[in-house]
Amino acid sequence: MIDLTLVGIGTGNPEHLTLQAIRALNAADLVLIPRKGAAKADLADLRRAICAEVITNPATRLAEFDLPLRDEATPDYRQRVEDWHDDIAAIWAQIIAAHPVAQKVALLVWGDPSLYDSTLRIAARLRPAPRLRVIPGITSMQALTAAHAIALNDIGAPFAVTTGRRLRDEGWPAGVDTLVVMLDAGGAFQAIDPEGVTIWWAAYAGMAEEITLSGPLSETAPLILTARAEARARHGWIMDIYLLRRAPPPVLRA
Template sequence: MIQLSLIGIGTGNPEHLTLQAIRALNAADLVLIPRKGADKADLAGLRRTICAEVLTNPATRLAEFDLPVRAETGDYRGRVDDWHDAIAACWETSIRDGLGTQGRVALLIWGDPSLYDSSLRIAARVARSLPLEVSVVPGITSMQALAAAHAIALNEIGAPFLVTTGRQIRDHGWPPGVDTLVVMLDGACAFQTLDPSGVTIWWGAYVGMAEEVVLSGPLAEAGPRILALRDSERERHGWIMDIYVLKRGL
Protein backbone atom coordinates (compact mmCIF):
# COMPACT_ATOMS: atom_id res chain seq x y z
CA MET A 1 0.00 0.00 0.00
CA ILE A 2 1.18 3.52 -0.85
CA GLN A 3 0.32 6.02 1.87
CA LEU A 4 -0.01 9.46 0.28
CA SER A 5 -0.03 12.56 2.49
CA LEU A 6 -1.26 15.80 0.95
CA ILE A 7 0.32 18.41 3.18
CA GLY A 8 -0.97 21.96 3.24
CA ILE A 9 2.07 24.24 3.51
CA GLY A 10 0.47 27.66 3.61
CA THR A 11 1.57 30.34 1.18
CA GLY A 12 5.29 29.72 0.95
CA ASN A 13 6.37 30.81 4.42
CA PRO A 14 8.03 27.93 6.31
CA GLU A 15 6.62 29.40 9.53
CA HIS A 16 3.12 28.56 8.26
CA LEU A 17 3.77 24.84 8.63
CA THR A 18 1.97 23.15 11.48
CA LEU A 19 3.64 20.63 13.76
CA GLN A 20 1.42 18.00 12.15
CA ALA A 21 2.79 18.96 8.72
CA ILE A 22 6.39 18.71 9.92
CA ARG A 23 5.74 15.27 11.42
CA ALA A 24 4.09 14.08 8.20
CA LEU A 25 7.01 15.29 6.09
CA ASN A 26 9.52 13.50 8.28
CA ALA A 27 7.45 10.31 8.18
CA ALA A 28 7.60 10.22 4.37
CA ASP A 29 9.98 8.02 2.43
CA LEU A 30 9.58 10.25 -0.63
CA VAL A 31 8.56 13.88 -1.13
CA LEU A 32 7.41 14.84 -4.63
CA ILE A 33 8.25 18.33 -5.87
CA PRO A 34 6.60 19.54 -9.10
CA ARG A 35 8.49 21.86 -11.43
CA LYS A 36 6.28 24.38 -13.24
CA GLY A 37 8.75 25.73 -15.78
CA ALA A 38 11.51 28.32 -15.69
CA ASP A 39 9.12 31.25 -15.11
CA LYS A 40 7.83 29.61 -11.91
CA ALA A 41 11.09 28.11 -10.69
CA ASP A 42 10.68 29.97 -7.39
CA LEU A 43 7.74 27.70 -6.49
CA ALA A 44 9.84 24.54 -6.63
CA GLY A 45 12.61 26.42 -4.84
CA LEU A 46 10.29 27.32 -2.00
CA ARG A 47 9.30 23.68 -1.58
CA ARG A 48 12.99 22.73 -1.46
CA THR A 49 13.62 25.45 1.12
CA ILE A 50 10.78 24.19 3.29
CA CYS A 51 12.14 20.65 3.12
CA ALA A 52 15.66 21.83 3.94
CA GLU A 53 14.39 23.71 7.00
CA VAL A 54 12.14 21.06 8.54
CA LEU A 55 13.33 17.64 7.34
CA THR A 56 15.37 15.86 9.98
CA ASN A 57 14.85 12.30 8.72
CA PRO A 58 17.91 11.38 6.62
CA ALA A 59 15.95 8.58 4.95
CA THR A 60 13.44 10.97 3.35
CA ARG A 61 14.22 11.53 -0.32
CA LEU A 62 13.08 14.27 -2.70
CA ALA A 63 11.95 13.54 -6.26
CA GLU A 64 11.15 16.26 -8.77
CA PHE A 65 8.97 16.03 -11.86
CA ASP A 66 7.87 18.41 -14.59
CA LEU A 67 4.24 19.44 -14.22
CA PRO A 68 2.22 19.16 -17.45
CA VAL A 69 0.83 22.38 -18.91
CA ARG A 70 -2.91 22.81 -19.31
CA ALA A 71 -4.13 23.41 -22.88
CA GLU A 72 -5.26 26.97 -23.60
CA THR A 73 -7.98 26.22 -26.14
CA GLY A 74 -11.05 24.01 -26.23
CA ASP A 75 -13.78 23.20 -23.73
CA TYR A 76 -12.70 24.38 -20.25
CA ARG A 77 -13.86 21.33 -18.31
CA GLY A 78 -12.39 18.99 -20.91
CA ARG A 79 -9.06 20.80 -20.76
CA VAL A 80 -9.00 20.56 -16.96
CA ASP A 81 -9.87 16.84 -17.02
CA ASP A 82 -7.12 16.11 -19.55
CA TRP A 83 -4.66 18.13 -17.49
CA HIS A 84 -5.52 16.26 -14.31
CA ASP A 85 -5.11 12.94 -16.13
CA ALA A 86 -1.64 14.02 -17.25
CA ILE A 87 -0.65 15.14 -13.75
CA ALA A 88 -1.92 11.86 -12.28
CA ALA A 89 0.28 9.98 -14.74
CA CYS A 90 3.30 12.00 -13.57
CA TRP A 91 2.50 11.28 -9.93
CA GLU A 92 2.13 7.57 -10.63
CA THR A 93 5.41 7.38 -12.55
CA SER A 94 7.29 9.26 -9.82
CA ILE A 95 5.81 7.08 -7.09
CA ARG A 96 6.52 3.82 -8.91
CA ASP A 97 10.08 4.91 -9.72
CA GLY A 98 10.73 6.04 -6.15
CA LEU A 99 8.83 3.50 -4.06
CA GLY A 100 7.33 0.78 -6.20
CA THR A 101 3.95 -0.06 -4.67
CA GLN A 102 4.73 0.33 -0.98
CA GLY A 103 5.83 3.20 1.25
CA ARG A 104 4.97 6.74 2.30
CA VAL A 105 4.93 9.64 -0.14
CA ALA A 106 4.18 13.31 0.54
CA LEU A 107 3.13 16.18 -1.69
CA LEU A 108 3.40 19.78 -0.50
CA ILE A 109 0.21 21.65 -1.39
CA TRP A 110 0.06 25.44 -1.52
CA GLY A 111 -2.51 26.63 1.01
CA ASP A 112 -4.80 23.73 1.80
CA PRO A 113 -6.06 20.82 -0.35
CA SER A 114 -9.67 21.76 0.47
CA LEU A 115 -9.79 25.14 -1.30
CA TYR A 116 -9.47 25.54 -5.08
CA ASP A 117 -6.92 22.77 -5.30
CA SER A 118 -7.27 19.58 -7.32
CA SER A 119 -4.80 17.32 -5.56
CA LEU A 120 -7.54 15.14 -4.05
CA ARG A 121 -9.14 14.66 -7.47
CA ILE A 122 -5.75 13.80 -8.97
CA ALA A 123 -5.03 11.35 -6.14
CA ALA A 124 -8.33 9.61 -6.89
CA ARG A 125 -7.11 9.08 -10.46
CA VAL A 126 -3.82 7.61 -9.24
CA ALA A 127 -5.73 5.26 -6.93
CA ARG A 128 -7.29 3.61 -9.98
CA SER A 129 -3.96 1.94 -10.77
CA LEU A 130 -1.96 2.08 -7.52
CA PRO A 131 -2.95 0.78 -4.07
CA LEU A 132 -3.29 4.23 -2.52
CA GLU A 133 -4.39 5.43 0.91
CA VAL A 134 -4.75 9.23 1.10
CA SER A 135 -4.53 11.47 4.15
CA VAL A 136 -4.67 15.26 4.36
CA VAL A 137 -2.78 17.64 6.63
CA PRO A 138 -4.56 21.01 6.64
CA GLY A 139 -2.69 24.22 5.93
CA ILE A 140 -3.12 27.98 6.06
CA THR A 141 -4.88 29.28 2.94
CA SER A 142 -4.10 32.42 0.96
CA MET A 143 -7.56 33.61 2.03
CA GLN A 144 -6.49 33.50 5.68
CA ALA A 145 -3.11 35.05 4.90
CA LEU A 146 -4.75 37.93 3.00
CA ALA A 147 -7.17 38.67 5.84
CA ALA A 148 -4.25 38.65 8.29
CA ALA A 149 -2.12 40.90 6.07
CA HIS A 150 -4.88 43.53 5.99
CA ALA A 151 -6.06 42.84 9.58
CA ILE A 152 -9.66 42.41 8.43
CA ALA A 153 -12.47 39.98 9.19
CA LEU A 154 -13.94 38.37 6.10
CA ASN A 155 -17.54 38.31 7.31
CA GLU A 156 -19.76 41.05 8.66
CA ILE A 157 -21.80 40.24 11.78
CA GLY A 158 -24.31 37.52 10.96
CA ALA A 159 -23.60 37.80 7.24
CA PRO A 160 -22.24 35.25 4.77
CA PHE A 161 -19.37 35.65 2.33
CA LEU A 162 -18.67 33.80 -0.90
CA VAL A 163 -15.40 32.35 -2.14
CA THR A 164 -15.36 32.35 -5.93
CA THR A 165 -13.14 32.74 -8.98
CA GLY A 166 -12.35 35.48 -11.43
CA ARG A 167 -13.95 33.41 -14.19
CA GLN A 168 -17.27 33.36 -12.34
CA ILE A 169 -17.19 37.11 -11.72
CA ARG A 170 -16.31 37.81 -15.33
CA ASP A 171 -19.01 35.53 -16.75
CA HIS A 172 -21.84 36.14 -14.26
CA GLY A 173 -21.13 39.39 -12.40
CA TRP A 174 -21.60 39.94 -8.67
CA PRO A 175 -23.43 36.91 -7.20
CA PRO A 176 -26.80 37.70 -5.61
CA GLY A 177 -27.37 37.43 -1.89
CA VAL A 178 -23.89 38.33 -0.64
CA ASP A 179 -22.02 41.59 -0.08
CA THR A 180 -18.55 40.11 0.51
CA LEU A 181 -16.57 38.14 -2.07
CA VAL A 182 -13.21 36.40 -1.78
CA VAL A 183 -11.90 36.09 -5.34
CA MET A 184 -9.20 33.57 -6.26
CA LEU A 185 -7.63 32.29 -9.49
CA ASP A 186 -8.13 35.61 -11.28
CA GLY A 187 -5.44 36.11 -13.88
CA ALA A 188 -7.48 38.75 -15.73
CA CYS A 189 -8.48 41.02 -12.80
CA ALA A 190 -12.22 40.47 -13.15
CA PHE A 191 -12.95 43.29 -10.70
CA GLN A 192 -12.59 45.56 -13.73
CA THR A 193 -15.93 44.22 -15.02
CA LEU A 194 -17.88 45.31 -11.91
CA ASP A 195 -19.53 48.61 -11.10
CA PRO A 196 -17.06 50.05 -8.55
CA SER A 197 -19.61 52.27 -6.81
CA GLY A 198 -19.62 51.59 -3.07
CA VAL A 199 -17.15 48.69 -3.39
CA THR A 200 -13.94 48.36 -1.35
CA ILE A 201 -11.11 46.02 -2.31
CA TRP A 202 -8.37 44.40 -0.24
CA TRP A 203 -5.79 42.88 -2.58
CA GLY A 204 -2.55 41.00 -2.03
CA ALA A 205 0.07 39.11 -4.01
CA TYR A 206 2.58 36.57 -2.66
CA VAL A 207 0.71 36.81 0.65
CA GLY A 208 2.65 35.31 3.51
CA MET A 209 5.89 35.29 1.53
CA ALA A 210 8.87 37.62 1.74
CA GLU A 211 7.71 39.21 -1.53
CA GLU A 212 4.26 40.07 -0.15
CA VAL A 213 2.62 43.23 -1.49
CA VAL A 214 -0.83 44.46 -0.43
CA LEU A 215 -3.08 47.33 -1.41
CA SER A 216 -6.59 48.36 -0.42
CA GLY A 217 -9.14 51.12 -0.84
CA PRO A 218 -12.25 52.07 -2.78
CA LEU A 219 -12.32 49.96 -5.94
CA ALA A 220 -12.66 52.98 -8.23
CA GLU A 221 -9.37 54.39 -6.89
CA ALA A 222 -7.46 51.25 -5.92
CA GLY A 223 -8.32 49.19 -9.01
CA PRO A 224 -6.00 51.03 -11.46
CA ARG A 225 -3.19 51.06 -8.87
CA ILE A 226 -3.58 47.30 -8.39
CA LEU A 227 -3.37 46.71 -12.13
CA ALA A 228 -0.13 48.69 -12.38
CA LEU A 229 1.41 47.08 -9.30
CA ARG A 230 0.38 43.62 -10.46
CA ASP A 231 2.07 44.14 -13.84
CA SER A 232 5.28 45.38 -12.24
CA GLU A 233 5.42 42.51 -9.76
CA ARG A 234 4.83 39.93 -12.47
CA GLU A 235 7.60 41.51 -14.54
CA ARG A 236 9.95 41.45 -11.57
CA HIS A 237 9.32 37.85 -10.46
CA GLY A 238 8.21 36.22 -13.71
CA TRP A 239 5.00 34.94 -12.06
CA ILE A 240 2.34 36.12 -9.66
CA MET A 241 -0.17 34.59 -7.26
CA ASP A 242 -2.74 37.04 -5.95
CA ILE A 243 -6.12 37.13 -4.22
CA TYR A 244 -8.55 39.81 -3.15
CA VAL A 245 -11.64 40.58 -1.10
CA LEU A 246 -14.48 42.78 -2.31
CA LYS A 247 -17.06 44.30 0.01
CA ARG A 248 -19.92 46.56 -0.96
CA GLY A 249 -22.14 48.83 1.08
CA LEU A 250 -19.57 49.77 3.74
Protein backbone atom coordinates (compact mmCIF):
# COMPACT_ATOMS: atom_id res chain seq x y z
CA MET A 1 0.00 0.00 0.00
CA ILE A 2 1.29 3.43 -0.94
CA ASP A 3 0.66 6.85 0.56
CA LEU A 4 -0.85 9.16 -2.07
CA THR A 5 -0.87 12.89 -1.32
CA LEU A 6 -2.86 15.31 -3.45
CA VAL A 7 -1.21 18.70 -3.09
CA GLY A 8 -3.29 21.76 -3.89
CA ILE A 9 -1.17 24.34 -5.71
CA GLY A 10 -3.72 27.12 -5.94
CA THR A 11 -4.05 28.61 -9.41
CA GLY A 12 -0.48 27.76 -10.27
CA ASN A 13 1.34 30.62 -8.60
CA PRO A 14 4.27 29.12 -6.65
CA GLU A 15 3.59 31.64 -3.88
CA HIS A 16 0.19 29.99 -3.32
CA LEU A 17 1.79 26.87 -1.88
CA THR A 18 1.33 26.41 1.84
CA LEU A 19 4.12 25.30 4.15
CA GLN A 20 2.21 22.04 4.54
CA ALA A 21 2.30 21.52 0.77
CA ILE A 22 6.04 22.20 0.59
CA ARG A 23 6.74 19.73 3.40
CA ALA A 24 4.62 17.08 1.68
CA LEU A 25 6.44 17.46 -1.63
CA ASN A 26 9.78 17.12 0.11
CA ALA A 27 8.57 14.01 1.93
CA ALA A 28 7.48 12.32 -1.32
CA ASP A 29 9.53 9.62 -3.01
CA LEU A 30 7.78 10.28 -6.33
CA VAL A 31 5.91 13.28 -7.76
CA LEU A 32 3.68 12.70 -10.78
CA ILE A 33 3.71 15.40 -13.49
CA PRO A 34 0.93 15.19 -16.13
CA ARG A 35 1.52 16.47 -19.65
CA LYS A 36 -1.41 17.77 -21.71
CA GLY A 37 0.17 18.07 -25.15
CA ALA A 38 2.22 20.77 -26.85
CA ALA A 39 -0.55 23.38 -26.72
CA LYS A 40 -0.62 23.18 -22.91
CA ALA A 41 3.09 22.52 -22.33
CA ASP A 42 3.39 25.46 -19.95
CA LEU A 43 1.08 23.68 -17.49
CA ALA A 44 3.67 20.92 -17.09
CA ASP A 45 6.44 23.54 -17.14
CA LEU A 46 4.78 25.32 -14.25
CA ARG A 47 4.59 22.14 -12.19
CA ARG A 48 8.27 21.47 -12.91
CA ALA A 49 9.13 25.02 -11.90
CA ILE A 50 7.22 24.65 -8.62
CA CYS A 51 9.05 21.41 -7.86
CA ALA A 52 12.42 22.94 -8.74
CA GLU A 53 11.73 25.89 -6.46
CA VAL A 54 10.44 24.12 -3.36
CA ILE A 55 11.79 20.54 -3.38
CA THR A 56 15.16 20.32 -1.67
CA ASN A 57 15.12 16.58 -0.96
CA PRO A 58 17.54 14.93 -3.45
CA ALA A 59 15.72 11.60 -3.05
CA THR A 60 12.46 12.93 -4.48
CA ARG A 61 11.94 11.87 -8.11
CA LEU A 62 9.64 13.31 -10.78
CA ALA A 63 7.75 11.07 -13.20
CA GLU A 64 5.99 12.62 -16.18
CA PHE A 65 3.13 11.09 -18.13
CA ASP A 66 0.85 12.04 -21.00
CA LEU A 67 -2.79 12.48 -20.10
CA PRO A 68 -5.06 10.41 -22.36
CA LEU A 69 -7.60 12.20 -24.51
CA ARG A 70 -11.25 12.03 -23.59
CA ASP A 71 -13.36 10.15 -26.15
CA GLU A 72 -15.77 12.82 -27.32
CA ALA A 73 -17.53 10.30 -29.57
CA THR A 74 -19.31 8.72 -26.59
CA PRO A 75 -22.74 10.44 -26.55
CA ASP A 76 -23.24 10.33 -22.78
CA TYR A 77 -21.15 13.07 -21.12
CA ARG A 78 -20.94 11.38 -17.73
CA GLN A 79 -19.83 8.11 -19.33
CA ARG A 80 -17.15 9.97 -21.30
CA VAL A 81 -15.77 11.38 -18.06
CA GLU A 82 -15.96 8.03 -16.23
CA ASP A 83 -14.06 6.25 -19.04
CA TRP A 84 -11.48 9.02 -19.12
CA HIS A 85 -10.92 8.75 -15.37
CA ASP A 86 -10.47 4.98 -15.74
CA ASP A 87 -7.76 5.58 -18.34
CA ILE A 88 -5.94 8.12 -16.16
CA ALA A 89 -6.04 5.83 -13.12
CA ALA A 90 -4.56 3.01 -15.21
CA ILE A 91 -1.63 5.26 -16.19
CA TRP A 92 -1.05 6.28 -12.57
CA ALA A 93 -0.98 2.63 -11.58
CA GLN A 94 1.56 1.83 -14.31
CA ILE A 95 3.89 4.63 -13.25
CA ILE A 96 3.67 3.74 -9.56
CA ALA A 97 4.31 0.07 -10.37
CA ALA A 98 7.40 1.10 -12.35
CA HIS A 99 8.80 2.72 -9.17
CA PRO A 100 8.43 -0.08 -6.61
CA VAL A 101 10.59 1.68 -4.02
CA ALA A 102 8.27 4.72 -4.03
CA GLN A 103 6.05 4.41 -1.00
CA LYS A 104 5.07 8.07 -0.83
CA VAL A 105 3.61 9.50 -4.04
CA ALA A 106 2.44 13.08 -4.58
CA LEU A 107 0.46 14.79 -7.30
CA LEU A 108 0.23 18.55 -7.78
CA VAL A 109 -3.38 19.63 -8.27
CA TRP A 110 -4.66 23.00 -9.45
CA GLY A 111 -6.83 24.70 -6.84
CA ASP A 112 -8.33 22.73 -3.99
CA PRO A 113 -8.55 19.01 -4.82
CA SER A 114 -11.42 18.51 -2.38
CA LEU A 115 -13.62 21.22 -3.91
CA TYR A 116 -14.15 20.71 -7.62
CA ASP A 117 -11.31 18.64 -8.99
CA SER A 118 -11.67 15.06 -10.32
CA THR A 119 -8.38 13.86 -8.86
CA LEU A 120 -10.09 12.31 -5.85
CA ARG A 121 -12.38 10.30 -8.13
CA ILE A 122 -9.39 9.05 -10.10
CA ALA A 123 -7.49 8.15 -6.93
CA ALA A 124 -10.46 6.08 -5.75
CA ARG A 125 -9.96 3.79 -8.76
CA LEU A 126 -6.46 2.67 -7.72
CA ARG A 127 -6.05 -0.90 -6.49
CA PRO A 128 -4.97 -1.61 -3.88
CA ALA A 129 -6.49 1.57 -2.49
CA PRO A 130 -3.77 3.98 -1.32
CA ARG A 131 -3.69 5.77 1.99
CA LEU A 132 -5.00 9.11 0.76
CA ARG A 133 -4.12 12.54 2.07
CA VAL A 134 -5.38 15.85 0.71
CA ILE A 135 -3.58 19.13 1.27
CA PRO A 136 -5.85 22.05 0.40
CA GLY A 137 -4.72 24.86 -1.81
CA ILE A 138 -6.06 28.32 -2.50
CA THR A 139 -9.24 27.84 -4.51
CA SER A 140 -10.01 29.63 -7.74
CA MET A 141 -12.98 31.22 -5.93
CA GLN A 142 -10.59 32.79 -3.44
CA ALA A 143 -8.31 33.96 -6.22
CA LEU A 144 -11.27 35.43 -8.12
CA THR A 145 -12.71 37.38 -5.21
CA ALA A 146 -9.26 38.55 -4.14
CA ALA A 147 -8.47 39.75 -7.67
CA HIS A 148 -11.59 41.91 -7.65
CA ALA A 149 -11.45 42.77 -3.92
CA ILE A 150 -15.04 41.65 -3.41
CA ALA A 151 -16.85 39.45 -0.92
CA LEU A 152 -18.16 36.10 -2.10
CA ASN A 153 -21.67 36.66 -0.78
CA ASP A 154 -23.93 39.37 0.54
CA ILE A 155 -24.63 39.63 4.28
CA GLY A 156 -26.45 36.51 5.42
CA ALA A 157 -27.14 35.46 1.84
CA PRO A 158 -26.38 32.06 0.29
CA PHE A 159 -24.52 31.49 -2.96
CA ALA A 160 -24.27 28.59 -5.38
CA VAL A 161 -21.35 27.08 -7.26
CA THR A 162 -22.16 25.57 -10.64
CA THR A 163 -20.63 24.77 -14.02
CA GLY A 164 -20.99 26.49 -17.34
CA ARG A 165 -22.77 23.43 -18.74
CA ARG A 166 -25.44 23.48 -16.02
CA LEU A 167 -25.93 27.24 -16.26
CA ARG A 168 -26.45 26.94 -20.01
CA ASP A 169 -28.76 23.93 -19.79
CA GLU A 170 -30.71 24.67 -16.61
CA GLY A 171 -30.51 28.42 -16.12
CA TRP A 172 -30.08 30.33 -12.87
CA PRO A 173 -30.66 28.09 -9.81
CA ALA A 174 -33.58 29.04 -7.62
CA GLY A 175 -33.09 30.56 -4.19
CA VAL A 176 -29.79 32.40 -4.72
CA ASP A 177 -28.76 35.75 -6.15
CA THR A 178 -25.02 34.97 -6.34
CA LEU A 179 -23.49 32.32 -8.59
CA VAL A 180 -19.89 31.21 -9.02
CA VAL A 181 -19.42 29.52 -12.39
CA MET A 182 -16.51 27.15 -13.05
CA LEU A 183 -15.54 24.89 -15.92
CA ASP A 184 -17.23 27.02 -18.55
CA ALA A 185 -16.19 26.10 -22.08
CA GLY A 186 -17.00 29.69 -22.97
CA GLY A 187 -19.83 32.19 -22.65
CA ALA A 188 -22.49 30.28 -20.71
CA PHE A 189 -23.50 33.61 -19.17
CA GLN A 190 -25.04 34.48 -22.54
CA ALA A 191 -27.84 32.01 -21.77
CA ILE A 192 -29.29 34.08 -18.91
CA ASP A 193 -31.22 37.32 -18.80
CA PRO A 194 -28.59 40.02 -18.17
CA GLU A 195 -31.04 42.49 -16.66
CA GLY A 196 -29.77 43.58 -13.24
CA VAL A 197 -26.83 41.12 -13.29
CA THR A 198 -23.22 42.10 -12.54
CA ILE A 199 -20.31 39.86 -13.51
CA TRP A 200 -16.79 39.62 -12.08
CA TRP A 201 -14.57 37.52 -14.37
CA ALA A 202 -10.95 36.41 -14.12
CA ALA A 203 -8.71 34.31 -16.31
CA TYR A 204 -5.47 32.85 -14.91
CA ALA A 205 -6.55 34.21 -11.52
CA GLY A 206 -3.63 34.71 -9.18
CA MET A 207 -1.02 34.13 -11.89
CA ALA A 208 1.25 36.60 -13.65
CA GLU A 209 -1.02 36.36 -16.72
CA GLU A 210 -4.14 37.31 -14.74
CA ILE A 211 -6.88 39.13 -16.65
CA THR A 212 -9.91 40.65 -14.91
CA LEU A 213 -13.07 42.30 -16.16
CA SER A 214 -16.20 43.32 -14.30
CA GLY A 215 -19.36 45.32 -14.73
CA PRO A 216 -22.97 44.98 -15.84
CA LEU A 217 -23.34 41.68 -17.68
CA SER A 218 -25.02 43.27 -20.69
CA GLU A 219 -22.02 45.55 -21.27
CA THR A 220 -19.20 43.29 -20.07
CA ALA A 221 -20.15 39.99 -21.74
CA PRO A 222 -18.79 40.89 -25.21
CA LEU A 223 -15.58 42.24 -23.68
CA ILE A 224 -15.08 38.96 -21.81
CA LEU A 225 -15.71 36.86 -24.94
CA THR A 226 -13.10 38.85 -26.86
CA ALA A 227 -10.52 38.80 -24.06
CA ARG A 228 -11.08 35.07 -23.51
CA ALA A 229 -10.60 34.21 -27.19
CA GLU A 230 -7.44 36.31 -27.43
CA ALA A 231 -5.96 34.81 -24.25
CA ARG A 232 -6.72 31.26 -25.34
CA ALA A 233 -5.09 31.87 -28.73
CA ARG A 234 -2.05 33.42 -27.05
CA HIS A 235 -1.47 30.73 -24.41
CA GLY A 236 -3.06 27.66 -26.03
CA TRP A 237 -5.24 27.11 -22.93
CA ILE A 238 -7.34 29.10 -20.53
CA MET A 239 -8.59 28.71 -16.97
CA ASP A 240 -11.26 31.19 -16.03
CA ILE A 241 -13.97 31.63 -13.44
CA TYR A 242 -16.62 34.23 -12.80
CA LEU A 243 -19.13 35.41 -10.24
CA LEU A 244 -22.61 36.53 -11.22
CA ARG A 245 -24.75 38.57 -8.86
CA ARG A 246 -28.20 39.84 -9.60
CA ALA A 247 -30.00 42.57 -7.71
CA PRO A 248 -32.45 40.94 -5.30
CA PRO A 249 -36.13 41.69 -5.85
CA PRO A 250 -37.42 44.74 -3.97
CA VAL A 251 -38.93 44.14 -0.56
CA LEU A 252 -42.62 44.95 -0.63
CA ARG A 253 -43.83 46.81 2.44
CA ALA A 254 -47.41 47.18 3.53
